[in-house]
Amino acid sequence: MLTPETILKSTFGYDAFKPLQREIIANVQARRDTLVIMPTGGGKSLTYQVPALLFDGLTVVVSPLIALMKDQVEQLRALGVSAVFLNSSLSPEEYQENMDAVKSGQSKLLYVAPETLLTPRIYSLLSSLKLDLLAIDEAHCISEWGHDFRPEYRQLVDVRRKFPSAVCMALTATATPRVCDDIESTLGFTKSNKFLASFNRENLFIEVKPKREPVAQTLKFLENFKEQSGIIYCFSRKQVDELAATLARYKYSVRPYHAGLEDSDRRRNQEAFIRDDAQIIVATIAFGMGINKPNVRFVIHFDLPKSIESYYQEIGRAGRDGLPAHCLLLYSYADASKIRYFIDQKEEPERSASYQHLDAMTRYAEGSVCRRKPLLSYFGETYSQENCATCDNCGMDESDLADITIPAQKFLSCVKRSGERFGAAHVVDILLGSENEKIQKYNHHELSTYGIGKELTKSQWMHISRQLVEKGLLNQEPAYRVLSVTVKGLEMLKSREQVRGQINEAQKKERGARVKSSEFEYDKSLFSLLRNKRKELADEAGVPPYVIFSDKTLVEMAGYFPQSRESLLNISGVGKVKHERYGNDFLVIIKEYCRSNKLDEKYKAPMREKDDAGRRYVAVGEAYNAGESLENLMARYDVTADTILNHLARFIQAGNPLRSAEDLISLSNLSPDQQMDVFKAFDHMGSDMLKPVYDKLNGAVNYDELRILRLCYLCEKR
Ligand code: ADP
Numbered sequence: 235m236l237t238p239e240t241i242l243k244s245t246f247g248y249d250a251f252k253p254l255q256r257e258i259i260a261n262v263q264a265r266r267d268t269l270v271i272m273p274t275g276g277g278k279s280l281t282y283q284v285p286a287l288l289f290d291g292l293t294v295v296v297s298p299l300i301a302l303m304k305d306q307v308e309q310l311r312a313l314g315v316s317a318v319f320l321n322s323s324l325s326p327e328e329y330q331e332n333m334d335a336v337k338s339g340q341s342k343l344l345y346v347a348p349e350t351l352l353t354p355r356i357y358s359l360l361s362s363l364k365l366d367l368l369a370i371d372e373a374h375c376i377s378e379w380g381h382d383f384r385p386e387y388r389q390l391v392d393v394r395r396k397f398p399s400a401v402c403m404a405l406t407a408t409a410t411p412r413v414c415d416d417i418e419s420t421l422g423f424t425k426s427n428k429f430l431a432s433f434n435r436e437n438l439f440i441e442v443k444p445k446r447e448p449v450a451q452t453l454k455f456l457e458n459f460k461e462q463s464g465i466i467y468c469f470s471r472k473q474v475d476e477l478a479a480t481l482a483r484y485k486y487s488v489r490p491y492h493a494g495l496e497d498s499d500r501r502r503n504q505e506a507f508i509r510d511d512a513q514i515i516v517a518t519i520a521f522g523m524g525i526n527k528p529n530v531r532f533v534i535h536f537d538l539p540k541s542i543e544s545y546y547q548e549i550g551r552a553g554r555d556g557l558p559a560h561c562l563l564l565y566s567y568a569d570a571s572k573i574r575y576f577i578d579q580k581e582e583p584e585r586s587a588s589y590q591h592l593d594a595m596t597r598y599a600e601g602s603v604c605r606r607k608p609l610l611s612y613f614g615e616t617y618s619q620e621n622c623a624t625c626d627n628c629g630m631d632e633s634d635l636a637d638i639t640i641p642a643q644k645f646l647s648c649v650k651r652s653g654e655r656f657g658a659a660h661v662v663d664i665l666l667g668s669e670n671e672k673i674q675k676y677n678h679h680e681l682s683t684y685g686i687g688k689e690l691t692k693s694q695w696m697h698i699s700r701q702l703v704e705k706g707l708l709n710q711e712p713a714y715r716v717l718s719v720t721v722k723g724l725e726m727l728k729s730r731e732q733v734r735g736q737i738n739e740a741q742k743k744e745r746g747a748r749v750k751s752s753e754f755e756y757d758k759s760l761f762s763l764l765r766n767k768r769k770e771l772a773d774e775a776g777v778p779p780y781v782i783f784s785d786k787t788l789v790e791m792a793g794y795f796p797q798s799r800e801s802l803l804n805i806s807g808v809g810k811v812k813h814e815r816y817g818n819d820f821l822v823i824i825k826e827y828c829r830s831n832k833l834d835e836k837y838k839a840p841m842r843e844k845d846d847a848g849r850r851y852v853a854v855g856e857a858y859n860a861g862e863s864l865e866n867l868m869a870r871y872d873v874t875a876d877t878i879l880n881h882l883a884r885f886i887q888a889g890n891p892l893r894s895a896e897d898l899i900s901l902s903n904l905s906p907d908q909q910m911d912v913f914k915a916f917d918h919m920g921s922d923m924l925k926p927v928y929d930k931l932n933g934a935v936n937y938d939e940l941r942i943l944r945l946c947y948l949c950e951k952r
């Protein structure tokens with residue numbers, strides 16, 4: 235029998251659903267209209283592809299980008315699923331062929347652009363068939379509040395009216411409440427069928443570094459990503475061209491991408507990147523919308539993005555396949571001023587809005603709390619974990635940090651006393667009591683700070699200087715690197731507030747290594763052989779390599795060394811059809827490699843045996859409904875009340891009812907009147923995001939309380 239689970243394994247080759255996928259599919263199967271809000275890489279496509287295979291009739295997928303349609307259809311065909319697209323890129327013959335495939339019922343999935351959907355030809359085709367599912371991808375295009383409004387999307391309302399028996403899905407990665415409400419009301423959806431996934435992308439390592447020598451920093455970074463795909467974002471076309479040329483001089487395979495290039499060049503460069511013919515793309519923000527490449531292993535922001543929203547979108551293009559990916563932002567004041575200069579040219583009210591976006595961005599870059607906190611709170615989500623372990627501010631234990639107040643004070647006063655006219659190296663020379671010419675020339679041996687820093691080495695002082703810039707206590711002027719003390723630095727000197735930081739740079743490297751060690755272990759040379767095979771097969775078939783197998787699949791092959799058909803089928807991403815088509819090609823390589831290197835197959839537990847932690851919230855919700863107390867649940871799973879509340883919230887959001895709110899309300903410390911105010915705020919602002927409610931109540935009610943009361947609210951509302 236066909237079930238979502240059997241399709242997931244046999245067609246897609248995956249072991250388990252990602253968060254919310256299963257609930258969304260069930261909702262669609264029950265023919266309830268569904269709004270899906272998930273970050274890039276969350277696995278949205280599967281949520282309509284699986285129902286499409288379960289329904290008898292046709293599924294129409296509306297997608298705005300021709301390149302993406304083609305990509306999806308290629309991926310489905312590689313899985314043995316017959317899908318076609320209809321758009322202006324097809325020749326008349328191809329168009330007719332695809333129409334026929336739909337008419338005969340041979341293709342159960344049809345991808346179309348919104349404007350195509352409304353042509354009489356398609357309309358009469360659809361009227362002659364049973365249309366079961368209408369999936370609207372990139373649904374934020376329907377909203378004028380979205381960042382990518384497309385008027386032709388508005389017409390989808392008519393399409394939906396004309397096919398009332400088809401269930402409708404709208405999918406987007408834009409989480410702003412305004413856009414979501416707009417999508418729902420335009421399409422006439424009811425509230426209870428919204429699924430909002432977490433926007434936390436666990437596999438992304440997020441890092442911000444002060445921008446000192448950006449080219450050298452980039453080259454150093456790239457040394458750790460040999461042959462791995464990545465995107466480097468720059469502010470201007472000129473910068474793109476320069477950096478691309480520099481990297482090419484260092485023998486990197488790199489292509490530029492920006493609006494100043496001919497269409498055909500842009501397309502060619504993008505294609506080279508997608509097909510793994512070029513390793514790196516250096517681009518302005520114009521790049522990324524139309525690509526689905528799942529194995530982007532790093533994203534570097536060479537320049538400062540103009541808002542958190544675009545930053546999040548851009549780093550989101552890394553690691554769609556769920557494997558670790560690294561996001562590096564190079565940050566400098568100078569970049570912020572550059573953007574400010576452009577904002578100055580704008581008119582109100584756009585100008586104020588742009589300033590606010592930029593301010594949020596610089597605050598983020600300068601911040602010292604977990605990167606995930608401000609990032610997710612921007613989307614109204616609270617990140618409550620203490621330490622994410624995968625951002626630059628968290629990877630470090632507090633114990634790695636030393637009290638550097640005294641050295642910081644020495645350094646800042648030395649900068650001040652030498653007149654804020656020199657770079658770090660000279661300031662360090664003064665602190666160390668050097669007798670060089672420059673010191674003599676400026677009479678700096680007469681300063682009270684001369685020679686007061688002999689307890690540290692030159693490189694330790696340089697490292698401290700960089701940290702002070704990073705912390706915003708010092709400003710470094712970009713052209714000559716002249717240091718000056720910021721207002722924040724002066725305050726620190728006055729208040730004698732403690733400064734924490736590192737004495738030795740070496741610690742930072744160790745930390746990187748520690749983060750890496752938690753990754754899945756696999757044989758890099760075997761991976762490289764498998765990747766070459768994949769490229770060869772992909773070129774033969776004229777498709778991007780990831781259509782054959784994802785990196786994740788190759789990583790598992792190079793980690794478990796499967797030797798038989800059965801164990802190969804057990805690898806994530808190996809479904810029946812791909813196994814038939816390509817299984818042997820890869821098996822031969824793995825076996826040969828294992829023989830010559832005396833390696834044995836490692837056991838990979840099949841799906842059934844694994845603890846499915848991703849679906850724990852279902853178990854928690856069901857146990858709660860069966861009458862189990864919160865205390866019991868906390869003890870059973872050995873987790874905090876917070877975690878249980880999160881599970882219950884997800885359980886409700888997935889469309890399940892909850893027994894009663896009584897146990898829950900007893901957790902709240904607010905008076906009934908105060909609780910009433912919070913409920914009213916939920917009525918006004920909706921309950922998907924806590925931040926708007928928090929703001930509406932002027933921060934008077936903390937997030938822990940809001941989480942408890944939201945649950946009660948949702949519980950009562952049903
Ligand atoms: P989105 O459209 O939300 O950005 P995609 O649908 O492109 O995400 O999915 C991102 C990646 O995750 C794809 O490579 C897809 O094949 C993979 N994927 C989706 N669902 C699963 C799953 N249940 N298990 C493993 N991988 C999955």
Ligand code: ZN
Nearest residue numbers: 604622625628
């Ligand atoms: Zn963190």
